[in-house]
Amino acid sequence: MFPTEPAAVNNGFGALLKNRGFMLLWIGQLVSQLADKVFFLMLVDLVVDKNSIYLPPLGVGKESMYPILMVAFTIPAVLFGSAGGVFVDRIPKKLIMVGSDILRGLLVIGLAFLPRNFHILLLITFGVSTITQFFAPAEQAAIPLLVRREGLIAANALFTSTMMGALIVGFLLGDPLLSLAETGIAKEYGPELVVALLYLFSAVIMLPIHFREKKSASEAQGDRIDLWADFKEGLRYLKKNRLVLNAMLQTTVLYCVFAALMVLALPLAEKFGLQGKQSGRFIAAVGIGIVIGAGILGHLGDKTHHKPLPLMGFLGMALILALVPFTNSQGIAIGFCVLLGVSGSLIGVPMQTLIQQQTPPIMHGKVFGFQNHAVNIALSAPLAITGWLNQEFGLRIVLIAMSLVVAVVGVWTWRNTRNVLQDVL
Known part of the structure; x- marks a missing residue:
């Protein structure tokens, strides 16, 4: 199942740096995530900027164009999150x-040669988001194929840290990068070219990766793909495996909290007299x-074995969320946000590792597809209701709740799975 990997006593980052396949996957997904963030900023630039050449269609106000694009970007995540995982089990992960x-990359570069029509931009956005639903579960299913079981904690720690790093760096460098692209020789389609090249560069980086998958798509389950049957098979597996289901529940709750904080960062900034655009410092x-x-988790590797990391993470997050609304110092609030992130990593990293360890390879795609679906909903639902809750009850009540x-x-999750978790974590 696993490729040849340099033997190492240290199962932390040191061993991963010597694993060529994993490093190519890590760098490739990092570039792909940067492309996602820059694409997001490019959409803002194309429809929100006062010099935008995309005119609103009949009956749609200019101020509504961006929200409509975000809906087009979100719908595939909700509709196809699980479906992507079904294909991951049947098609080679590298190919996906x-x-x-x-x-x-081709869809984005196509914007440069197609008419500047909002409906076309809407379709391209929908298409890019739909394809992303196949990339995400394939990426998660690929990690256990490249990394030994004892190295998964460090691998997921590295992926988690770079995911957040891409979020910060992508939004930090995206604007100047797009501005630079608009001043070059191909300034009319410079932003589209930058995003497309990032996606294509990611593909080139991952081309040399060799996966030793247990069975090919046709050998494992036949050529015919029955989405509904595979969906039910994945659901049955999760119902039987409470450990994986609980781990997925915990990661979903974690993403719900982070999504709500993205909304609450604005009233939190107003509490300290900051402008709305400065709310990003709390998210950062x-x-x-x-x-x-x-x-820290990646460096320690297996030394965290038998530690109640998720329970520590949840209780740490709960304490910090209760303390934040009572502080009157911006510096202390930012410090609390840093500690909130540290606590969140104690949940996300070990739970993702557990899901990878406890899921058989033949079910990787279905399980990670379900997880991708759950996370997408977890990110969307709080965005819809948190603002209203804040207006109705106020920041302090919402954070305490x-x-x-x-x-x-x-x-609750720790009590349900405590005995088993102590053995596998």
Whole structure:
């Protein structure tokens, strides 16, 4: 199942750096994530900027164009999150990841040669988001094929930290990168060219990766793909395997909290007299905390075995969420956000590792497809209701309520799976 990997006593980052296949996957997904962030900013630039050449269609106001694009970007995540995982179990993972990057690159570069019509932009956005639903589960299913079981904690720590790093760096460098692209020789389609090249570069990086998958698509389950039957098979597996289901629940709750914080960062900034655009510093602080926590876990590797990491993470998050609304110092609030990110890494990294360890290779795609679907919903639902809750009840009440929910979920999931988790974590 596993490729030849340099033997190492240290199962932390040191062993991973010597694993060529994993490093190519890591660098490739990092470039792909940067492309995702820059694509997101490019959409803002194309329809929100006052000099935008995309005119609103009849009956649609200019201020509604961006929200409509975000709906087009979100719908595939909700509709196709699980379906992508079904194909991951039947089609070579390398083909899915490389092919997804190439297709997204071609779709984005196509914008430069198609009429500047909002409906076309809407279709391209929908297409890019749909293809992404295949890339994400394939990426997660690929990690256990390249890394030995004892190295998965470090591998997931590295992926988690770079995911947040890409989020921070992508939004930090995306704007100047797009501005630079608009001043070059191909300034009329410079932004599209930059995003497309990032996707294509990611595909080139991952081309040399060799996966030793247990069976090919045709050998494993036949040529015919029955999405509904595979969906039910994945659901039955999760119902039988409470450990994986609980781990997925915990990661879903974690993403719910982070999504709600993206909305609450604005009233939190207003509390300290900051402008709305400065609210990003609180989100960035959470990201930095996740990077720090994931780095620590990755460095320690198997030394964290038998430690109640997820319970510590949930209780830490609950305590911090309860303390944040009572602080009057911006510096202390940012420090709390960093600690919130560290606590979140104690949940996300070990739970993702557990899902990879406990799921048989033949079920990887279905399980990671379900997880991708759950996470997409977890990111979307809080964005829809958190703002309303803040207006109705205020920032302090909402954060305290979140604290109680997080504590209850953490204690409940730990009590349900404590005996088994102590053996596998």
